[in-house]
Amino acid sequence: MIRFENVSKTYDGERLVVDSLNLQIERGEFLVLVGPSGCGKTTTLKMINRLIPLTKGTIWLDDKRISDYPIHELRWQIGYVLQQIALFPHMTIEENIAIVPELKRWKKEQVQQRVTELLKMVGLDPHIYRDRQPQELSGGQQQRVGVIRALAADPDILLMDEPFSALDPISRVKLQDDILDLQRTIQKTIVFVTHDLQEAFKLGDRVCIMNDGKIEQVATPQEILTRPASPFVQEFTATAVARKFSIVENLEPVPDGFSAHSTLPFDSEWGSLVQSLASNERIAIEKEGQIVGFITREGILRFLAEQSLEGTVPNE
Known part of the structure; x- marks a missing residue:
């Protein structure tokens, strides 16, 4: 479980990006943060794994402050997928996926087994893809590798920051379907950022609509659609x-x-x-x-x- 308690973030002591945020994300939930540009959704995401330090308030992870975790221990519990996946070009696909398990000193056989398992999970034949270089893969295939690289060490939480927005529409909808299928199998806690309301409604168990650093509504897609909590939500x-x-x-x-x-x-x-x-x-x-x-x-x-x-x- 992830819990935000009166969390605020300011830059330069003046510009308020996130304002007194209170939010609870349940274990195994797929929560999507959505809103216009500059609303604070990416900042909110990055505070969870301390890529951005909060200014005020507390973020709890399973009833422990994230500030109380050693930074490497915290981030090993949290997978992170970016829009620009940035696979290491000089490494094979297997080597890219194996980075965190090797840092955690997994045995070689265990790492190889995990790579095989994950490639199969996203429909990439391990015999074909494990020894390929990133530039030999399509954009959609690279993004699949990025997702499973974030899952390689079996983290409890997966953070995804507009991971499909750079893809063409056909690849994008395929990846959306893939992540939904994958979530039915792995049941991770996923926090996903997008500016696309359709994507949010398709993926989220609940959707959190943000505006000017504040939460306007957190609810299921159907509840947001039929019972908007504010004029902003209705207009958005x-x-x-x-x-x-x-x-x-x-x-x-x-x-x-x-x-x-x-x-x-x-x-x-x-x-x-x-x-x-x-x-x-x-x-x-x-x-x-x-x-x-x-x-x-x-x-x-x-x-x-x-x-x-x-x-x-x-x-x-």
Whole structure:
């Protein structure tokens, strides 16, 4: 478990980047930090492994202050994946993955077995890839190696700082699917930073929306979508998806015996849909006095996930 207790970060004693943050991340949870540029999400992530020192407050890791851990012990418990994966070009893939296990003085046979296990886990044949150089791999393959390198010594926590944002849309959605499949197997505590709301909703058990160094809302994607906690959250989610959402493309057929408890006109905007879905699982859509179909919460979430295939939304 990771717990932020009144955590603040200032630069030069003046510029407040993170402001009195209180947040609890449960063991095995996939939490995504999302928000506009400069909102403090990457700073929040980097304070967990002390890459950035906090100014005030306390961060707890399993009821122990992170400041009480020797720095190497803390970081061995925490894997870290960056946007620019930075594999060592003069090392083989196996040597790149083996760095931390070797620093921890694992036996050679144990290291080799771990490399084989991890490569198989992300669909890279160990017989083909373990002796290759990083430049022989595609961007998506290098990013897979970056993820498993962070997992090599079996850390409890995985921090991921916009790890897929530099990839093309097809590679990006494949890596998103891969990390979800991997998480079902490894059940690590993952803290993931992105500026892409669709990616956040697709990946996160919960999503933490930040603005100006503060938390606006921490909730499941469905709760954020249907019960935004503040005007900022409502505007942030609406801006991210409204431009791409079309009722006609997401309309579901009327089932036999369907009874409309709530209806909206065919030309309704995104905000009206979200407000109605806050208290209804599905909304009937009316055109010229006839029910022509309905929009569901599940359908909206599916739409958000599918948008990742088309790339990221505009960075607001």
